Amino acid sequence: SAELVSWASLAPLSVRDKHANKGHFGRLLCIGGNRGMGGAIRLSAEAALRSGVGLVKVFCHEQSQWQVSTGRPEIMLNIDSGTAALKAALDWCTCIVLGPGLGTDSWAQSQFEQVLCYVQLSQKPLLIDADGLNLLALKKAQSTHLSLPMCIVTPHPGEAARLLDTRVKDIEQNRYRACQDIAQQYGVVVVLKGAGTVIGSSQTNEVQVCADGNPGMATAGMGDVLSGVIAAMIAQGLVAQLAATYGVCLHAAAGDRVASIYGQRGMIAGDLFEPLRTLLNYQ
Amino acid sequence: SAELVSWASLAPLSVRDKHANKGHFGRLLCIGGNRGMGGAIRLSAEAALRSGVGLVKVFCHEQSQWQVSTGRPEIMLNIDSGTAALKAALDWCTCIVLGPGLGTDSWAQSQFEQVLCYVQLSQKPLLIDADGLNLLALKKAQSTHLSLPMCIVTPHPGEAARLLDTRVKDIEQNRYRACQDIAQQYGVVVVLKGAGTVIGSSQTNEVQVCADGNPGMATAGMGDVLSGVIAAMIAQGLVAQLAATYGVCLHAAAGDRVASIYGQRGMIAGDLFEPLRTLLNYQ
């Protein structure tokens, strides 16, 4: 069974402490942006900034640094220079997004492995998206034991099929079941994207379905934006499942706001930045 | 004889399926952007995004990657790394634009040849513009048989003259005839640009003339935007000739909208992005 959730039905976030500093609103590390794929991680990072995170740092391939920060200088940058740099960035942050534009080559695998090792020990919250999910599916197939404490995964149906080693058709036939299966097999919170995004968790049998959203959101980069929004909720103090619910509804409501003003056709992912902020402040 | 067409007279596009995903609105591959010419292919790609394509990927010269995606991170990027990369991108897409900023050097010729070979077999719709047309004219001169199924070409009078191995003056003297001649000789749908853009096809004797548009649109990059708009119509399911008619009228009407708000002088190609979206949604 499924509970219907929507942005309008969620309780407002608490008022901000007047004496807050940048650290109070989290330090988010976004890992991805392999060679030629810097756009994806920039969308994720910028969405997080507009969703209220205090500090957002991108760890990307050196060749992607200009795509990431030229147009948005508020994004901090950590150009890949080996294991020590990644370790320092991971120590710095309070929350991690892994996957947008990560790719699946050896550079990507190296980052992926280090992050998964790190979170085993640190217990820092981790959101895995996009290519990170493809690497996760591969890893699952190879290892009997995989522990992902405080982890959220955000697959679209194709990625969900890989996570469950099945076909997209099987995912679409029973989306609630697919969401719960991933949650159970991986021990994580799951956001199964699509028309009526489904949210599940290994700690409950009931899934949630988001009532907001529209087909204009079926466009490149929307998933990258979603990963930044959910991570922003975690970085600001929500627990993983609540962050997933908040983030999914906020993201979908922002898309609805764009559609109501400009229409569904021709919507692009970056159009959501401004309504994300508006909705958060005038909830 | 010629039929007058205009954006106002076209039937609205169908409403979007509520369960659509990114794939439903097409995957467009834009090939061009040689060294120093990344701007042209970016304009084409961004126009396509604003005209409702789900996913737009640019295949360009490595040196142009920053011009293409830094300012518009929603554009996917495929940096040239040989034949296999192009083949994978061609397999991925549902529609192809070939030519904006392509150049005519050996890099350009290599991409051009591979794409033409590919579409012979795949039957994927292809739009050829700009430098792609110059290479096409050369190829025609060399080969007795040239098959271009599902292909649209969008020459301005200079490119049309090269396609017909004649002079610009001859094109301008009888634009309907020139349009039909190209259509017959190449077996394609033709968009002959200029004041009163003419649309013709190898499958009909009648041409269409677009009643929309204004001289403010006589500025750099407007043709690149048009190629993206027409390709977007194909990617969203229109057949080639109807896509040409829709695209030409939408593009011209968007230019008229810019002129009515800001005036004709000083209009630039990127000014069309926003009205393209508005017109598509409030047709």
Place this chain on the structure above:
Amino acid sequence: SAELVSWASLAPLSVRDKHANKGHFGRLLCIGGNRGMGGAIRLSAEAALRSGVGLVKVFCHEQSQWQVSTGRPEIMLNIDSGTAALKAALDWCTCIVLGPGLGTDSWAQSQFEQVLCYVQLSQKPLLIDADGLNLLALKKAQSTHLSLPMCIVTPHPGEAARLLDTRVKDIEQNRYRACQDIAQQYGVVVVLKGAGTVIGSSQTNEVQVCADGNPGMATAGMGDVLSGVIAAMIAQGLVAQLAATYGVCLHAAAGDRVASIYGQRGMIAGDLFEPLRTLLNYQ
């Protein structure tokens, strides 16, 4: 004696021909943008586009290509690759701007020399600004004969002092005289910038003084914008002296418009792009 001129007092430009194509509104070549100085030539080129030129191409140092075209893909780009490339660009254009961000190193000197040789023969209109003026002063000191047909120079008082081999104080003491002296010695149209910009010509004894403008315009890049605006007037068919008058008044009136809406402080050069267009269309 001096004639006071202002934007409000100028006759409107003629209505555009409905059958115009890109070539009708000129092809402007902007030469400058040495290593690390791409911003200046971009401002000049973008101002020209917003002032109604059909096509604007920048010839710059290879290292400056991203600064020039990433944010404004409508600007065509010609990366320096030797004498042949510059010759081709010069042949292509109908008007030339030489100087913004050009520098004075050997690369700069090489472009400067080639352009001056070229215009001797081609009689194409040439505007020299910024570092181009410093190189011009050097050249004048070395050669007894210097012919600059159809040339406009746009010095600020410091550059004027170098052109006349005198001190800034001498320029400021009698701006009319200084303007006329440069006009006579170099055989050119002169725009002497400052509060109350003075316009003079070797073909008349009377100078004009612009009544528009405000001290908020005393900021980096304003001169680069002015060179693009004046060149745009030439490219659209005005003769050099009239283009200087129109360009100076349009530029100053655009600055006044920014000041009246946003205030004088914190105005930056790029703020003029939008009002340039507005004034041109609603004259």
Place this chain on the structure above:
Amino acid sequence: SAELVSWASLAPLSVRDKHANKGHFGRLLCIGGNRGMGGAIRLSAEAALRSGVGLVKVFCHEQSQWQVSTGRPEIMLNIDSGTAALKAALDWCTCIVLGPGLGTDSWAQSQFEQVLCYVQLSQKPLLIDADGLNLLALKKAQSTHLSLPMCIVTPHPGEAARLLDTRVKDIEQNRYRACQDIAQQYGVVVVLKGAGTVIGSSQTNEVQVCADGNPGMATAGMGDVLSGVIAAMIAQGLVAQLAATYGVCLHAAAGDRVASIYGQRGMIAGDLFEPLRTLLNYQ
């Protein structure tokens, strides 16, 4: 004891001289932007432009040139090419910002040392921020005599703790005392950032506390913007302590203006550019 200050209570800046040129409003040199950290120095430079400085030049690492100037071509650029280049830039300017994105590696140390030597002799006003403060703390520990005439430092509590060789907790327990201690030990004007920014000076026993500002400003890059704003006040003629007061209040009031229009959450540093200008012009 502390005096409460706010933007609303400050006397308006004087009206601009109608005959002003770019030099009248100062020439600011911003030094920072090490490899991968160009965003910080761009924010500082752009804030200074919007706060009314005539000319702003950035001296940065070569790899950061695109992040600095691609999106804001009005920013002048000086790519690091050794000691002579920095010397020339220092000679050119009337005011210096040192630190945003500077880093602490050998490149950073080299710039830091040269600037400190230079200001000993030149007596040009210097603002030290961010990584510059960390290098300053190190230098203080090593040298018995450190003279910083006409210098402003703008630490957040963490940097203040390093300057005083103590813990953040000690800073926060008595912010007035901490501010005065830094002022005395370093002989400078101090801006101690945080909720209720404190301003002190070695030449007075009383501190000021800014009443403006809000927790939405606790986000990446806000400090970089502040350094640009304060330096802009110096460049336009205010003495160091008054510039600090004006700059802090203007910056905080701009943040309040963003919050009142868009809300506190999701505010980013660049949002302040426009209200900075508005407040300065309609004080």
